[in-house]
Amino acid sequence: MPIGYHAGRAIELTPSILSANFANLGADVQAADKVGCSWIQVDVMDGHFVPNLTFGPPVIKAIRPYFKGTLDVHLMVSNPDALLEEYAKAGANHITVHQEASVHLHRTIQRIHELGCTAGVALNPATPVSSLEDIIEDLDLVLIMSVNPGFGGQSFIERSLAKIAAVRTLLDQRKHEAVIQVDGGVKPSNIATIVQAGATNLIAGSAFYSATITPHQAWDGFVAALA
Numbered sequence: 001m002p003i004g005y006h007a008g009r010a011i012e013l014t015p016s017i018l019s020a021n022f023a024n025l026g027a028d029v030q031a032a033d034k035v036g037c038s039w040i041q042v043d044v045m046d047g048h049f050v051p052n053l054t055f056g057p058p059v060i061k062a063i064r065p066y067f068k069g070t071l072d073v074h075l076m077v078s079n080p081d082a083l084l085e086e087y088a089k090a091g092a093n094h095i096t097v098h099q100e101a102s103v104h105l106h107r108t109i110q111r112i113h114e115l116g117c118t119a120g121v122a123l124n125p126a127t128p129v130s131s132l133e134d135i136i137e138d139l140d141l142v143l144i145m146s147v148n149p150g151f152g153g154q155s156f157i158e159r160s161l162a163k164i165a166a167v168r169t170l171l172d173q174r175k176h177e178a179v180i181q182v183d184g185g186v187k188p189s190n191i192a193t194i195v196q197a198g199a200t201n202l203i204a205g206s207a208f209y210s211a212t213i214t215p216h217q218a219w220d221g222f223v224a225a226l227a
């Protein structure tokens with residue numbers, strides 16, 4: 001269920017399980033389902049495209065029964081094409097690849113669609129929105145990275161707000177509707193500004209899975225911040 005609405009669009013909160021308790025992953029994924037999240041993000045890192053190593057297809061297959069909604073795989077890997085089928089078969093509904101990691105982006109997006117998933121492209125903080133001009137109409141989602149990918153708990157890079165607004169302008173110009181997702185440093189204290197810039201899907205890792213508040217309290221905090 002959405003955490004709010006802005007300009008007639010539903011705003012979704014997508015917990016990132018990178019900040020979950022890995023020894024208790026099924027329960028943590030189920031907690032996101034129970035509080036009402038329609039999306040959950042699995043951050044796949046290969047220790048090559050980003051300096052960290054996380055989950056593979058067996059983990060996605062294992063958590064699939066614990067979440068009813070969209071299982072969003074954020075692929076932070078070199079050569080994503082080689083892995084798409086495995087992640088789709090493991091239970092992904094949505095796959096985002098990085099613009100910087102894909103040599104044949106158009107072919108990659110076509111392949112994700114052939115596999116029955118929706119498709120997104122992520123842009124690192126230093127990658128311009130203009131790099132999407134010739135692919136945007138094929139995308140279901142654009143992911144603006146508001147931190148350098150690899151780790152949870154980093155601070156939101158303010159320049160990302162202008163990039164979010166630039167994606168909204170480009171989508172409007174092309175009369176194309178796509179999810180604008182923002183990932184990194186999203187908190188109740190900055191969510192309203194991020195949504196006003198044009199984002200519709202907010203990733204929350206450390207602000208959702210926290211030692212000090214429950215997922216329920218985290219959800220309520222985000223809802224209140226948007227109200």
Ligand SMILES: O=C(CO)[C@@H](O)[C@H](O)COP(=O)(O)O
Binds near residue numbers: 018043184206
């Ligand atoms: O993709 C990534 C990091 O590369 C993320 O999805 C993080 O998990 C977000 O964590 P927070 O910044 O919300 O703590």
Ligand SMILES: [Fe+2]
Binds near residue numbers: 016183203
């Ligand atoms: Fe992510």
